Amino acid sequence: MIEQILEGISIAFTFQAIGMVAIGVFAGITVGAIPGLTGVMATAILVPFSFFMAPTLGIPFLLGVHKGALFGGSIPAILVNTPGTPPAAATCLDGYPLAQKGEAKSAIQMALYSSTLGDTFSDIALIVAAIPLAAMALKFGPADFFGLLVMGLTVISSVTGASVSKGILSALIGLMFGLVGLDAISGAERFTFSLPTLEGGIGLVPLLIGLFAVSEVLIQVEKKVSQLAEKPPTSHLRGGRSLKMEEFTASGRTIFRSSIIGTIVGAIPGTGSSIATFIGYGAAKRASKKPEEFGHGSYEGVAAAEAANSAVAGADLIPTLTLGIPGGGTAAILMGAFIAQGLRPGPSLFEENATTMYAIFALLLIGNPIMLVQGWLLTGIFAWVVTIRQSLLLPCIIMFCVVGGYIFQNNLGDVELSLIAGVFGYLLRKMNYPLAPLVIAYIITPMAERSFKQALLLSQGDYSVFFTRPISLFFILLAALILFMSIWKRPWATPGGE
Amino acid sequence: MKITKMLPAGLALALALVFLTSATPADAARKFPWKPIRVIVALGAGGSHDMNSRAVASVANDYFGQPMIVQLMPGGGGKIGMTALKRAKPDGHTIMLASASHLTIGPHVRNMGYHPLKDFVPIFMINKADYMMVSPASKPWKNFKEFEAAAKKNPGKVSYGSSGVYGTGHLMILKIMADTGIKLNHIPFKGGGPAFRAMLGGHVDSAGALPATGGTLGRYKRGQLNILGVCSEKRVPLFPKVPTMKENGVDFILASKRFYIGPKGLPQDRVDFLVEGFKKLLKNKSYRRLISKMGEVPTPLYGEALKKDLADEYNRFGKIFASIGVKKK
Numbered sequence: 001m002i003e004q005i006l007e008g009i010s011i012a013f014t015f016q017a018i019g020m021v022a023i024g025v026f027a028g029i030t031v032g033a034i035p036g037l038t039g040v041m042a043t044a045i046l047v048p049f050s051f052f053m054a055p056t057l058g059i060p061f062l063l064g065v066h067k068g069a070l071f072g073g074s075i076p077a078i079l080v081n082t083p084g085t086p087p088a089a090a091t092c093l094d095g096y097p098l099a100q101k102g103e104a105k106s107a108i109q110m111a112l113y114s115s116t117l118g119d120t121f122s123d124i125a126l127i128v129a130a131i132p133l134a135a136m137a138l139k140f141g142p143a144d145f146f147g148l149l150v151m152g153l154t155v156i157s158s159v160t161g162a163s164v165s166k167g168i169l170s171a172l173i174g175l176m177f178g179l180v181g182l183d184a185i186s187g188a189e190r191f192t193f194s195l196p197t198l199e200g201g202i203g204l205v206p207l208l209i210g211l212f213a214v215s216e217v218l219i220q221v222e223k224k225v226s227q228l229a230e231k232p233p234t235s236h237l238r239g240g241r242s243l244k245m246e247e248f249t250a251s252g253r254t255i256f257r258s259s260i261i262g263t264i265v266g267a268i269p270g271t272g273s274s275i276a277t278f279i280g281y282g283a284a285k286r287a288s289k290k291p292e293e294f295g296h297g298s299y300e301g302v303a304a305a306e307a308a309n310s311a312v313a314g315a316d317l318i319p320t321l322t323l324g325i326p327g328g329g330t331a332a333i334l335m336g337a338f339i340a341q342g343l344r345p346g347p348s349l350f351e352e353n354a355t356t357m358y359a360i361f362a363l364l365l366i367g368n369p370i371m372l373v374q375g376w377l378l379t380g381i382f383a384w385v386v387t388i389r390q391s392l393l394l395p396c397i398i399m400f401c402v403v404g405g406y407i408f409q410n411n412l413g414d415v416e417l418s419l420i421a422g423v424f425g426y427l428l429r430k431m432n433y434p435l436a437p438l439v440i441a442y443i444i445t446p447m448a449e450r451s452f453k454q455a456l457l458l459s460q461g462d463y464s465v466f467f468t469r470p471i472s473l474f475f476i477l478l479a480a481l482i483l484f485m486s487i488w489k490r491p492w493a494t495p496g497g498e
Numbered sequence: 499m500k501i502t503k504m505l506p507a508g509l510a511l512a513l514a515l516v517f518l519t520s521a522t523p524a525d526a527a528r529k530f531p532w533k534p535i536r537v538i539v540a541l542g543a544g545g546s547h548d549m550n551s552r553a554v555a556s557v558a559n560d561y562f563g564q565p566m567i568v569q570l571m572p573g574g575g576g577k578i579g580m581t582a583l584k585r586a587k588p589d590g591h592t593i594m595l596a597s598a599s600h601l602t603i604g605p606h607v608r609n610m611g612y613h614p615l616k617d618f619v620p621i622f623m624i625n626k627a628d629y630m631m632v633s634p635a636s637k638p639w640k641n642f643k644e645f646e647a648a649a650k651k652n653p654g655k656v657s658y659g660s661s662g663v664y665g666t667g668h669l670m671i672l673k674i675m676a677d678t679g680i681k682l683n684h685i686p687f688k689g690g691g692p693a694f695r696a697m698l699g700g701h702v703d704s705a706g707a708l709p710a711t712g713g714t715l716g717r718y719k720r721g722q723l724n725i726l727g728v729c730s731e732k733r734v735p736l737f738p739k740v741p742t743m744k745e746n747g748v749d750f751i752l753a754s755k756r757f758y759i760g761p762k763g764l765p766q767d768r769v770d771f772l773v774e775g776f777k778k779l780l781k782n783k784s785y786r787r788l789i790s791k792m793g794e795v796p797t798p799l800y801g802e803a804l805k806k807d808l809a810d811e812y813n814r815f816g817k818i819f820a821s822i823g824v825k826k827k
Contacts, residue, residue, distance in 0.1 A: 047552065141701035142685075182575065185686055187607075187663030196577045196611070319695075336549045339792060411571070411578050454685050458657055458701070 008358025011056050012366065017359070020053070021367045024061040025374055028068020032084045033076055039069030039085055043333045055341040055356055060363035062337055066330050067119055067367050070273065070310045071375060074111035078302070079104055080397065082213040086204055087273035087309035089439055090281045092212060094294065094301030101297055105240030105379060106247070110299050111306040112375040113248060114255045118307035120368045121259035122266060122314030127361050129318070142454035143465045147475030149448035152275055153441065154482045167437045170428065174438035177202050178445025185453045197413025201446060204274075206405045206418035211435050213401045214422020217394050219429065228391040243299075251303040254284045258304045262311025267319060273312035278440050280308025286485065314364065321345045530590055530768050531564040537758075538586075538594040539570050540579025546627065546708060546792070550756045551595040553788040554624065554779065561775040561782075568595075576600030577610055584612050588761040590768035593621060596759045599665050602812040606819045607664045607826055619764045620808055622776040623757035623799040625789055627708040629666060629729040631743065634700045635722050642726040642746040645704065649680040657683040659693035659702035664824075666752060667693065667706040669815065670729070672822045673750045698723070708754055709736065709793025729753065736793070750818075756794070757804065773800045 011017065027046070032039060043065050050058030073088030078095030091111060098107040140148070153171075180191045181201030192198040220228070258280035265276035284304030285294045294301045320331040321338070322345070338345055343353055405418035425435060459465035466472050537555065541547045551568045558566035571579035580600055586592035601614045612618075631642070639645040649656040658674075660667030663686050671684050685702050687693035697705035698717075704726065707714045715736065717723050727743040728734050729752040743750050758776070760769070779785060780796050789796065799807060819825075 138695070138699040141696065141699060182663070184688065185663070187686075196581070199575055199577060200572070333548075336552065339549060450688065454687070457683060457685050460655065460683075 004354040005358045007355045008360075009362050011355065011359035012060075012362035017057055017060060017363055018366060018370070020057045020061040021064040021363050022370050022374070024064020025068040025367055025371050026064075028065040028070075029072035029075075029371070029374060029378055030068075031065070032069035032072020032074075032088075039066055039073075039330050043069075043330050047333055047337050050337050050341075055343060056359045056363070058341060059334075059337060059343075059360050060367070062334055063360070063364050064367050064370070066334065067310070067313055067371055068374075070119070070313055071112060071115040071306070071371060073309075074115065074302075074306050075108060075378075078107045078111065080213075080393070081216050082397065083208060086208050087277050087312070088305070089208060089212065089274065090277040090305035090309075090436065091302055093281070093305070093436060094296070094298045095305075097295070097297030098299070098302065102240060103297070106243040107299070107302055108379045109243040109376075110248070110251070110302045112372065112379070113243070114251070114258070114303040114307040115310040116368050116372045116375070117255050118259045118262055118309070118311035119313050119371070120365065121256075121307075122263045122311040123361075123364050123368065124314075125263045125267075126314040126318055126321075126364075140471060141469065142451045142458060143469050144471035144475070145451040146448055146455055146466060147469075147472035147479075149444050149451060151475045151479040151482065152279060152444050153448070154479045163432070166431075166433050170433045170435065171437035171441040173428075174441030175445045177207070177438070177442045178449075181446070184446065184450040185457070195413065197411060197417060202421075202442070203414050203417060204443065206414040207421050207442065208439065209401050209405050210418035210421025210423075211425035211428075211439070213397060214419060215425030215429055217398055217401075218422060218426040220390055220394055223390075225391075228394070229389055247299050251300045254288070254300045254304045255307040257283060257287065258307035259311040262308040263315040265308075266312035266315030273309040273316075274439075274443055276312050277305050277309040278436070280311075281305045286482075321349055530771060531562060533591055534565045534567045535562060535590070536592045537566050537568050538579050538583050538592065539568060540576045540594070540600055541570070541572050541597055546754060547595055547597055547756065549792060550625070550789070550794065553785060553792070554595075556788070557779060557782045557785050558775075561779040562772070575608065575610075576604060580610065580612055583759070583761055584617050586761050588619075588763035588765075590760065590764055590772065593758050593760045593772070594618075596757055598755055598811070601759075602808065603664065603666065603669060603815050605812075606816050607824060609826065614812060615809055617762050618759045619762060619769065620804045621758040621760055621764075621769055621772050621800065623755055623797055623804050623807070624776055624780065625794040625796045626753040626755045627792070627794050628734055629670070629752040629754065630707050630709070630714065630737075630740070631670070631704060631726040631729075632694075632697060632707045632714065632718075633704045633724045633726055634697055635724060636700045637703055637724075639726075640724055642741065642743075645726055646678055646680055646746075649682060653681040654683055656680075657685050657702045657704070659685045659687055659696050659705040661690040661693055661706065662686050662688060666754075669818065670706055670750060670752065672824070673818060674748050676818075676822050677748045677750075715793060755797070757799075757808075776800075 024046075028039065043062055046062060046065055050062050053061065069085055070087060073083055073085030074091045074095060076082045076084040077088040077091040078099050081092050081096035083089040083092055095107050095111065098104065178201075180198055182188070182199060183190055189199065197203075261280045261283060262273070262276040265279060266273070281294075281301065281304045284300055285291050288294065288298075288300055290298065290300070316331040317334070320335050335345055343349060343356065349357060401418060401422070402415050405415040406412065428435060428438075455465055456463070466476060535558070537551050539547050539551050548568070548570060551566075555566040555568050558564075571582055576597065576599065579594065583592065583594045596618075600610070601618075604610055605612075605614045633639065633645065637645075639648050645656070658667070658671050660671060662668070667690070668684065668686065671682050674680070675682055685693075685696070687696065690706065690708070693702070693705045694707055696702045697707075707725075709715055714723070714725075718725055718737065725737055725740045727746045727748070728737065728740050729743045729750050731742070731744070731751060733740065733742055758772070760772075777798060777800075780798055786796070
């Protein structure tokens, strides 16, 4: 065993292997930084290239892309309030206010450090605990998934913003959006208006592009033409200061908490980094000494979101590699790449290909310092995006929105959808409705509905199944506790009410 | 600040390139294929169709003189990808690795906006994987007869996890119930993977599987699951002890077939060119190695034989739906 580990490490420490990881990370950050291009798309496009490489080169290359994209998504989230990838949606909440205050550079550095730490934590978890954790995930039946998702929904209570009623209304709109498409159990069409685009439900990518990116352009366009043509004040963005050590250490606990949350959520198949992000963000806000800063430019908020979404990267592979069941979209594609290389995921993977797997794991870890270095250098390069005149930047963002909406499924209907969602998001934002509850409810609703119905089908319609299964009961009690805490804490946290 | 000034110039250059490359000389004068062949897959990433299409694409350049570019177009229950193929120029540069659920099953139960046999030209069936019925080892039954007995004793309580409503798994359930008289509890999942996972965890009593799904073969050998039956004509060499579903009393043949189709109006000489290429490609060693790892069996079929196979399958599923009383919505 030690021999195999050492042999694996010696394969990993070659110029070629490390070079491939570096290229992968670079491609990932770049793609992640372009709104509309997601890590899933990037890996899907790049998988065929990995077929022509040795497993110890091709797979780490793809893992690098996966890693890079999760961090890269935070760059436009902070700079232009547009999540580069869906999991970075929560990063906008605090990253963009920070950028507005002139702290873009330090915010991106916060995102980079927490991303790297979250990822490293998750990779170590994958390496150490892959097999036992996967065995636990297998115990999750439909009722247990439902419990977990209910707990996820309670997170909404912590991101409602100033007005609770507006937050709830926004969540209800998201829930309604989540109902569009084919009914999971009966196959009946719901709210599709006979439009093929809506048959598979409202696409997550076009919806996010519309709500976050298109609406932002619309808000900017309200300004006078002369104002848009003006060069934005570059001094504080260009020469923005670096993150201070004490700012970083103040978020240490948050990063650690989010890393654990991201890792656990990532290890459960079917839940993605988007959910982990919002759970991590909500938990950080509840535990924070300064919860009132959240949403107005809190470094802790950026750290919470980024550590959680990057911590999914390694953990996503736990069920993928040990059970052959992908933990998420990107993991599904990575699994295809593993199989194409003759590495059949499953418990026997580690017995049959120990050396190769240890080499891949070693490269997975090496990818983290590589990301840190590249992210450090790229921070400067990407910062100039903000210094471009808005009259130039806004058309480019709209172009990326349209292109991104299109290449999601090569469907023009999705472009229309993202533009409509943009107008809708614009109206909501003008009326001060928070967007985060909408997105969370929209992502969780279809999954929760399916699990709920499956559980009831299995129990022959007996509702007690949600309370008799220990895992489900645990999550539902936790959800109740979270709700209670947020109601109980509110009057103290916001004296005088809001 | 030079970069910001160069941006418009760069954009103009990019646009000019786009226009230049889209201008092509007369098609007839050029030898097919003169540009990469686009392969549409109307299913999601990481699925068995995606993997198969990429396995072919990995060696395609040597056999067609042009690379194959896989384009995933999932969504709308296959409608989006199928419609794109239907509207594509029938010049052989756009083909599809088709799925039975969109071609021979879906149109029976949903209005898809195309005719599966009339709007498309079959090109080549390259390989297939037989559909199997599996149960976790933790359940009291070890074979289909015992499973059937358990289901008879508890009508509607023994569950089967399918890949979704009116997919292949659902059809399998309907057929089992029709042929044996037992009543199963149908639990639809989003895709075969989640259904298989729920089966492994013992949350559902049975599910469908392909040899490639979640390492079926290895798990079977280690005794983690029982294969109750294979939906093939004859027993499969990989699992000689496993009876066919026909032997179990369920007359159902089902395999995940990987076949290429093109839009209506595709010239015969181009179909022939593609068929010849696929025939040679099937002998490629690295391709054979890839698909055998996925548990796929090469099944070359083309021309009239493929046309008949698809028509037969379409009619057969239509009859099954009719006999069960499922009508198109």
